[in-house]
């Protein structure tokens with residue numbers, strides 16, 4: 001008896017269902033006017049994503065690796081490439097395959113500290129991945145064994161991830177990955193003997209509002225390097241660069257880069273390169289989601305997207321997003337605003353986003369709302385729970401609802 005298993009696409013959930021749909025409209029308002037959508041629509045601004053990537057790549061004093069998990073949609077990856085991103089931080093084989101299929105020349109780095117053996121072999125032998133992160137001696141041995149087993153020659157790059165103490169980021173990542181400082185020094189020594197390229201990495205946590213977090217992390221990195229006594233080729237300062245939300249105004253990106261450059265110079269490591277792995281900072285502002293109001297009860301709106309869809313971070317984490325009422329027939333909205341909470345479409349009472357989200361006081365059933373800053377950790381977190389997995393993507397030419405706080409210069413996209 002044979003068992004047939006079905007797999008579904010892991011990294012492009014918005015394209016999981018084929019729906020005949022125009023893929024481009026000039027503006028979000030025209031999307032709503034023409035389609036009157038009853039399902040969530042992701043409105044991607046490819047030019048804004050490309051410009052943001054361009055600014056980051058221009059301003060960061062090293063190589064910029066895009067953290068693919070944040071938004072793996074092919075249209076987003078294309079926009080990042082157009083903006084000058086050539087390095088990709090992947091954590092799984094499906095992410096690696098998507099990037100390699102699209103960009104034969106991309107530099108792909110396998111940055112998950114705990115990998116399946118087969119994933120290491122396929123990444124190395126079939127997708128030309130040469131750099132692997134690790135945070136334990138077991139993983140180092142695993143990588144060496146599996147790379148050797150492929151019989152494919154190449155220059156192995158190893159990056160030791162160090163753990164940071166819990167910091168000031170909105171999303172703390174210190175508990176799961178990373179070697180303690182003393183252990184990391186030993187790992188660096190062990191890895192140096194078998195690596196053509198050796199690096200050290202850390203992650204300060206996501207949506208980190210404090211540039212000094214990188215100063216502290218670089219100081220700790222310096223202690224680890226000194227204790228190890230080996231020469232490093234790369235220091236990878238991770239992701240975590242913040243974007244604006246209605247209640248969070250981060251310092252400009254330049255303040256983060258200045259702190260990183262200063263901290264790096266203090267380490268005095270000539271010949272060592274800097275890497276960064278931004279996710280959110282590159283793509284958050286580039287996508288909004290248009291939802292429809294299906295019911296209003298007091299100051300609560302029942303909408304067609306929620307925490308099991310694109311709004312996961314608005315649930316337990318309480319993220320607030322910029323919102324805008326859309327009435328395609330031109331009916332005027334009330335002048336005054338009030339703070340609304342939102343309920344998602346599933347039957348789970350946890351499918352609730354307390355906000356508050358400030359909208360005109362007369363929002364009613366049938367209205368549409370555009371919710372901004374959802375290009376990061378939005379569409380990629382959608383589930384099929386309760387049957388509400390349909391969402392579509394359309395490309396628009398609007399500006400982001402909230403601007404990024406830093407600009408480097410004009411971008412020319414080749415035709």
Ligand SMILES: *Cc1c(COP(=O)(O)O)cnc(C)c1O
Pocket residue numbers: 067069070089111203205206207238239240241277278279280281376
């Ligand atoms: C998620 C992740 C990133 C991206 O983080 P952002 O906060 O979105 O910038 C970078 N590096 C690693 C290892 C990650 O897990």
